[in-house]
Amino acid sequence: MMWRQVRVRVGVALWAGCTWLSAASQDTRQVVEPKIPPACVQLEAKLKTVDDKVAPADESNLDTERIQKALDGCAPGKAVELKTAGGNNAFLTGPLEMRTGVTLLVDKGVTLFGSRDASLYEVTGEGVTPGLCGTIATGAPPPVFPAPQRPAPVRGGCRPLISVINAKDVGIMGDGVIDGRGYAKILGKDYSWWEMARKAEPKNERYFTTRMIVASHADGLVMYRITLHNSTNFHVSVNQTNGFTAWGVHLLTPTTRGVDARNTDGIDPGSSTNVTVAHSWIDNGDDNIAIKTGVSHMSVLDNHFFSGHGMSIGSETFTGQSFLLVDGLTLDHTTSGIRIKSNVTRGGSVHDLVYQNICMRGVKNPIAISPYYTNQTTEPYEDPKYTGDRIPDYKAITIRNLTSTTPGDVLIAGLNDEHQTEIALDNVHIADITKAQVHGHFATVTVGPGATNIDFSGTDIKVVATKGEKSGAAYSCDGRFVPMQ
Structure with a gap:
């Protein structure tokens, strides 16, 4: 597949009300297709999958x-490469920590599986409650919900499968697979993640689970x-980061159709700036992308979403989100x-925000902009x-060239x-x-001049129509709906 170069600094004229704006709503970097670095070491698989699972x-x-050990010893600018060997095609691991400048490269045909031993992911240290990972804190709600109670969070829980903490210019690349095994029974338990x-x-209730990449x-x-x-939970969670690129990522959870995979968000940036998600395919059990609080200058370019809860902002918006181009x-x-989505316990x-050139089908709620989460x-x-003092406030949102081929609310x-x-709306x-x-x-x-067929007359929404000739032709979605890759 050939992908075009993405130059996110190039301005795009966007209509908003009666004003034409340049596309400041985007990643300010010049983002181009990444390159895979040379390997510092090649690790050969010692395990073989059975029915695409760990034996x-x-x-x-x-x-x-x-x-x-290989990640710790690899020089910046190089990759630790996981490769097949003979009939062996699998690796099994507990938590891994990435290092500055180092890439984890998973070759085609290789699967890196996460262990189902919750004890390996256990957070340790002074003041930490042991034994929480893989359990439910019965009676303890999540710390930000429901409103307005916010109990002090319990210290402890699970480390992620892959951590990128205080490490710059890290890569996670390759045509292979990372499988978190959320379907697998936790060792010593009668339930899966x-x-x-x-x-x-x-x-x-609050529960303690590992995430794939944090x-x-x-x-x-x-x-x-x-x-x-x-x-097992969120796939990719990125915070306090300036410059994050996901390009050509293929995310599928669950891989067995019909299996229930709650809270398996796709890509969730928070408290970050200059983010690009491009040419990716996301099919999962929660928000396909969920932009958390404190994100600015993000571009979401030429992506395909399948099962999931859509292109989301929230629910936390209390430190703001701004300058988004989809x-x-x-x-x-x-x-x-x-x-x-937000509410008065977590809003801001x-x-x-600019959304353009969007096609939908089979979507229950094509547009949902709500302070009622x-x-x-x-x-x-x-x-x-609800009661609270974190007030959602949504301004300067433009949606243009959007077609849903099926009805929805x-x-x-x-x-x-x-x-x-x-x-x-245009x-x-x-x-x-x-x-x-x-x-x-x-x-x-x-x-706007492209008009809309949404009839707001049954609501108390104020509608302002611009002057000029109206177009009745919907944005074409011919050829846009393709199978998951």
Whole structure:
């Protein structure tokens, strides 16, 4: 597959209300297709998969020590390469820590599996409660929900499978697979990582699980061509980072259709700037991309989303999100399309967002911009009346050239008169949408020359129509819907 170079500094003219804006809403770097570095060492696989899984007899045959030793000894600018050897094609590991300038390179045909031994991931240290990883803290809700109680979080839990902490210019690359084995029974337990997550849901209990890749203070992090399968929880979580690129990433969870994989977000940046996700394929059990609080200057370019909860911002927005460009996105049977979710316990300022050239089909909620988040897959259409002082405020949002080939509900809402949502729609068409499927309060919608077929007359939303000739032609999605790769 040939991918075009992405020059995210190039300005794109974008209509918003009656004003033409340059595309400041994007990664400020010049991002080009990454290159795989030469290897400092090649590690040969010693294990062989059985039905694409770890053989039971190999469950204790860990490769953690030799992989970590190679990462520790590799020179910056080089890669630790995992390769097949004869009929062997698998590695099994506990937590790994990346080093500055070093790439983990997983060759085609190789799978790097995460161990299902929760004790290997256990957080240790002074003041840490032992034995939490792989368990539910019965009766203890997550620290930010429900409102307004925020109990002090328990110290302890699980380390991620791969950590990129205080390490710059790290790479995770290759045409192979990293498999977190969220489906697998935790050693010594009668439940898997995913079953534990679902078991905790009815009472909104906190549970302790490992994540696949967690990065913090990881400037220059690059993920390239890698395939991620079956993460136990979030696949990629990046924080406190200036410069993160995911290019050609293939993310599929669960790999067995019909299996329940709760809380398996795809790519979640937070408290970071200059982020690009390009030419990637994401099919998972929660938000395909969830932009957490404190993210600015992010580009999401030419991606395909399948199962999941859509292109999301939130639910945490209390330190703000700003300057986002989503261009060339296809959403195929996600629950939501463009989704901004928060509430008064975790909200803040969200502004200068541009979504353009977007195709959807089979999407229940093509547009959901809401201050009503209740920790569910989709947002309610009315205010749940939580109390709190972290107020969601959505401004300067532009959606242009969006077509949904199937009908779905639209929600555009602000919190109150003082915090109205302001959005511009231009050439936005949702096939066969009815007036009853349009919901909203405390919002102003400015309709551009490309018009929209969304009828807001059944809501109290203020609609401002621009002057000039209206176009009735919907943005074409011919050839845009393709199978997951």
